[in-house]
Amino acid sequence: MKFYFKLSACIVLLAAYVVCLIWLPFSPVTFLLGAAACNWPANLIHEAGHFFAYGILGLEWRRTVFSFFVLEKGRGIGIDKEKSPFAASCTCRYDPAVPFWRYLWALLAGGILCLAASAAVFVASLFAKGSLLAFLLCLGTVCALNALANLLIPFSADRVLIGQIKRERENK
Numbered sequence: 001m002k003f004y005f006k007l008s009a010c011i012v013l014l015a016a017y018v019v020c021l022i023w024l025p026f027s028p029v030t031f032l033l034g035a036a037a038c039n040w041p042a043n044l045i046h047e048a049g050h051f052f053a054y055g056i057l058g059l060e061w062r063r064t065v066f067s068f069f070v071l072e073k074g075r076g077i078g079i080d081k082e083k084s085p086f087a088a089s090c091t092c093r094y095d096p097a098v099p100f101w102r103y104l105w106a107l108l109a110g111g112i113l114c115l116a117a118s119a120a121v122f123v124a125s126l127f128a129k130g131s132l133l134a135f136l137l138c139l140g141t142v143c144a145l146n147a148l149a150n151l152l153i154p155f156s157a158d159r160v161l162i163g164q165i166k167r168e169r170e171n172k
Contacts, residue, residue, distance in 0.1 A: 016033055030134050030138075031134065031137070031138055034134060034135060034137075034138030034139075034142075035138055035141065035142055037138070038135070038138045038139040038141075038142040038143075039086055039142055040067065040086075041139060042114060042117075042139065042142040042143045042146045043066065043067075043086065043088035043146070044066060044088075045113055045114055045117045045143060045146075046088065046110040046111070046113065046114045046146050046147075046150065047064060047066060047088050047089070047090045047110060048113065049109040049110040049111070049112060049113030049114065050090035050106060050107070050109055050110045051064060051090050052109070052113075053105060053106040053109030053110075054090075054092045054106055057102040057105060057106055058098070058102065059092040059093070059095075059098065059102060059103070059106055060073075060092055060093040060095070061073060061090070061091075061092050062091045062092055062093050063089075063090070063091045064089070064090045064091075065080070065083060065087055065088060065089045065090075066087075066088050067083065067084075067085050067086070067087060067088070068080060068081065068083050068085065068087075070083070090110070092106065094165065100165055103165055108150075108151065110150050111146070111147045111148075111149075111150030111151040112147070112151075114143045114144070114146045114147035114150065115143070115144065115147035115151070117143045118140045118141075118143035118144040118147060121136050121139050121140035121143060122136075122137075122140045124136055125137055125140060
């Protein structure tokens with residue numbers, strides 16, 4: 001029951017945002033609702049940065065969580081009813097033979113891609129009007145905040161991985 005309540009709340013949030021974009025092309029209400037609704041694409045961009053960095057840097061991807069959906073290597077996609085609607089993570093397997101700098105770049109890749117996306121969205125907003133402008137400003141702001149949060153304050157999963165890597169290196 002709790003899962004269906006969360007799912008319904010997400011659907012209502014998105015519907016309210018679309019209605020506000022149609023009837024209130026640019027207003028504080030649209031912007032505030034947009035900040036919550038644009039969290040999903042911003043998280044998707046962020047986690048895609050980690051995912052692609054794992055492949056580029058030769059790290060073994062293990063698991064990606066996006067909202068209620070969980071994609072695990074070897075298991076496929078599933079639904080985790082206990083996750084938050086705004087949950088997102090992307091993890092890889094730790095290998096002591098892999099240089100530490102590769103893990104650091106993989107952790108920073110999410111924030112870097114969000115920062116690049118934010119810049120691209122703000123440039124695109126220069127050519128937009130009305131509802132599209134409101135959406136792009138919301139998405140650009142949320143992506144920029146996501147990037148700054150990731151680059152300045154690593155999330156708990158990042159701190160755990162960095163701590164594990166440091167302990168492994170010290171025990172050698």
